[in-house]
Amino acid sequence: MSDLVASSLKTYLDNLTATNTICAELGAVLTFGSNLFIGIEPETTNCITIIPYGGGPPTYDGSRQESNLQVRVKTSAVKSSFEVSQSLINTLHNNTSICAGRFSAIQSTPTMLSVQEAGDNFITISNFSIRHVKI
Amino acid sequence: MGPYQGVFSMSMKLDIKVPTFLEESLSSAPTTSTSGRPEGRPGPAMSLQTHVIGVEEVILNLGKLSLAIKYKAAMLLSAIGIDLLSRALPLTPVDTGKLREEGEVVLQFGGTYKVVATGSKEGNVISKDAEVPISRLHAASKMNMIVQFYRTNEFGEDIALWAHEDLNYSTSQQRPHALTPGTGPKYLETPWINNKGDYVGMLYELANLRDSIKRATKITKYGKSKTAVAVITLDTNKLLEKVARRVR
Numbered sequence: 001m002s003d004l005v006a007s008s009l010k011t012y013l014d015n016l017t018a019t020n021t022i023c024a025e026l027g028a029v030l031t032f033g034s035n036l037f038i039g040i041e042p043e044t045t046n047c048i049t050i051i052p053y054g055g056g057p058p059t060y061d062g063s064r065q066e067s068n069l070q071v072r073v074k075t076s077a078v079k080s081s082f083e084v085s086q087s088l089i090n091t092l093h094n095n096t097s098i099c100a101g102r103f104s105a106i107q108s109t110p111t112m113l114s115v116q117e118a119g120d121n122f123i124t125i126s127n128f129s130i131r132h133v134k135i
Numbered sequence: 136m137g138p139y140q141g142v143f144s145m146s147m148k149l150d151i152k153v154p155t156f157l158e159e160s161l162s163s164a165p166t167t168s169t170s171g172r173p174e175g176r177p178g179p180a181m182s183l184q185t186h187v188i189g190v191e192e193v194i195l196n197l198g199k200l201s202l203a204i205k206y207k208a209a210m211l212l213s214a215i216g217i218d219l220l221s222r223a224l225p226l227t228p229v230d231t232g233k234l235r236e237e238g239e240v241v242l243q244f245g246g247t248y249k250v251v252a253t254g255s256k257e258g259n260v261i262s263k264d265a266e267v268p269i270s271r272l273h274a275a276s277k278m279n280m281i282v283q284f285y286r287t288n289e290f291g292e293d294i295a296l297w298a299h300e301d302l303n304y305s306t307s308q309q310r311p312h313a314l315t316p317g318t319g320p321k322y323l324e325t326p327w328i329n330n331k332g333d334y335v336g337m338l339y340e341l342a343n344l345r346d347s348i349k350r351a352t353k354i355t356k357y358g359k360s361k362t363a364v365a366v367i368t369l370d371t372n373k374l375l376e377k378v379a380r381r382v383r
Binding site for chain 1: 292296297300301302303304320321325328329331332
């Protein structure tokens, strides 16, 4: 479920136009394999990585599932890292057009995770829970 | 806190005043007194007094029940916090063990807090003195239970946050990562997600005080037949003891 949701989010972000706030803050259109990744964050700067992680257990009849995702934003400027992450939270929270579930941001603001490559890259993260009810 | 002994009865006094016009008409009536009153000043036409004893005692008893509910809430929240910490510690990355040792369960209430339990390097929970100060509970209008880890390194970096949130898999030896199999990021969030349904279920137990009240209550009857008065003794210590035993 988490993997499918991650793929759905990848497709959603991949289709965003340059005028979308996420792309505008990042300064580039998102392209999978170039600046948009799933699972493992590459050495590339100015990129977004979607990492699924364990959500709650599904109900016994499988009618309700809960997936979790972390979205990492790595940029060369700390301000843009925060702004891209905040745009992601604002865009994805309560969004039902990405997949069959409803995206719900776990935090209202992004979290600064670490500084890499001797201060050249700044990583912020935001976590999402996706509630999916099978009809 | 000594045992509380209250009389479970109510007191209510009802006085009916005679209207002025009636008193005047009575004063103009022929003065034939049969009750020893001075003639020309008759007493009230009707006097009804009902005594229901012990309203204040009932209110005090309700106060004791309020305390028992707060005490039970504190015990339940502490139990949930300890259970969550015990599930989180084995998943917490361990190197020097300081991150695990900084894991703690904190109960906030009545403008104060109490550390209920802490973690150990081996991944066990060390319970602190579980006794909640009753005097503080009286003033508590709300309670919070917090399970937290706090650890920074010599550079001021938040190790607890980093270890919890860095999901990026890395084989680089230059970047710190969890060394022990079975440990890793989301060490606190994962057990919370997996067990929050059970914790909500535990909180339903809060409303179940009937058995504890029954076991801490003693009813003594005084008088005979129609004039009998039932005296209810609610032992606070016994009530809190029963509540605590039920939570355990």
